[in-house]
Amino acid sequence: MASFARSSLLRQTLAAPRSPFCKNVGVSQTVAFHASAKKQILPPLPQSVQGTMNDPAPVPETHPTHGSYHWSFERLVSVGLIPLTIAPFAAGSLNPVMDAVLCSLIVAHSHIGFQAAIVDYFPPQRVPKFRSLCNWLLRAFTLTTAVGLYEFETNDVGITEALRRMWTA
Incomplete structure (x- = not known):
């Protein structure tokens, strides 16, 4: 048929x-x-049970940098960005130290967010090499962004002054 x-x-x-x-x-x-056939993008996960069905799931090793300290650091960076993005424009001061802290927090916040996306969407059981590649690419892009912002801060007008000039242009 x-x-x-x-x-x-x-x-x-x-x-x-x-x-x-x-x-x-x-x-x-x-x-x-x-009517065309279904194409699998990723291979299916292994369907084997280790032990019996009634064995508990293995609990990974606990480490403080992957637990509450990590979560607290993420929240601190996120909350710290709010006043740092408003303060230079509200107070009118263009301080290079404030620019450096703002750039550092932007880079850290972006790195943490992309790292969370990699952890969520690329499980190591399914795509271990691709996940490793994504992590190395993230590190390379984070370093490139940090160096670029450093050069922009030291050899040019800085990020808050550039935004102020664009806003008033």
Whole structure:
């Protein structure tokens, strides 16, 4: 039945083009698309049970940098960005130390956010090499961004002055 349907759809698709005012234009192409086989992007995870079904799940080693300290540092960086983005424009002072702290927190906040996305979407059981590649790319881009912002702060006007000039332009 499936081969019969496919051959008739193929004939309909390759048939002479219909009038543009025809009621069912493009229906055969849509049906042919939906009749295609499903393609797996990632291989399926291994489906084996280690031990018995009643064994508890293994608990990973605890480490303070991956627990509450890490969470507290993330929140501190996020909350610290709020006054640092408002203060230079509200107070009117353009301090290079404040610019340096703002740039450092922006880089740290971005790194933590992208690292969380890598941890969430690329499990090490499924794609270990790709996850490692993503982590190294993240480190390289973070370092490049930090060096670029340092150069912008030391050899140019700085980030808050640049934003102020763009705002008043």
